[in-house]
Amino acid sequence: MAGPPPAAAAGDKNSRRAGRGGGAAGRSRPASSYSVWDLDNLDTEGLRQLQGEQLERFEAYRRSAIPKATMKKLLLAVTGQTPDVNTTIVACGLAKLLVGEIVEAARKVAEERGAGDAPLTVGDLRRAYTLTLEETQLPLAKKRPRLM
Numbered sequence: 001m002a003g004p005p006p007a008a009a010a011g012d013k014n015s016r017r018a019g020r021g022g023g024a025a026g027r028s029r030p031a032s033s034y035s036v037w038d039l040d041n042l043d044t045e046g047l048r049q050l051q052g053e054q055l056e057r058f059e060a061y062r063r064s065a066i067p068k069a070t071m072k073k074l075l076l077a078v079t080g081q082t083p084d085v086n087t088t089i090v091a092c093g094l095a096k097l098l099v100g101e102i103v104e105a106a107r108k109v110a111e112e113r114g115a116g117d118a119p120l121t122v123g124d125l126r127r128a129y130t131l132t133l134e135e136t137q138l139p140l141a142k143k144r145p146r147l148m
Helices: 011-021 036-040 044-049 053-063 068-080 084-114 122-134
Strands: none
Touching: 068 084, 084 122
16 A cells, blocks of 8 residues: 555645644654654554554553543642643643553563563552652652651
């Protein structure tokens, strides 16, 4: 099958995105090298490369969402103020990215221990969380010593 599908040739959103220089469109790389940050910007060619378990994980990622009511309660508890709707949506998106990064790191930890396609264990997730905190540059991730 030569050339792009008819939708891409007609100017769908992925081909328009490629013209703006954003997303993964126009890049040629194996599907296994896409990180969580790239999943929302996969072009149709990248989606075609996903197979089997990778495609199932991608579909689960796209369907998943952090409940807005729960995030609103968390933000209220942390800030002491009722968060704006847009703030809640952004926080849910960031939380989803964080969960995706931790799961991706847990998959690598499981692969290192030779688990293969076995389900992730609590130990894998804990180790991945620790590694993610070590890598991050967020000021909240650093533990401050208590004076009293």
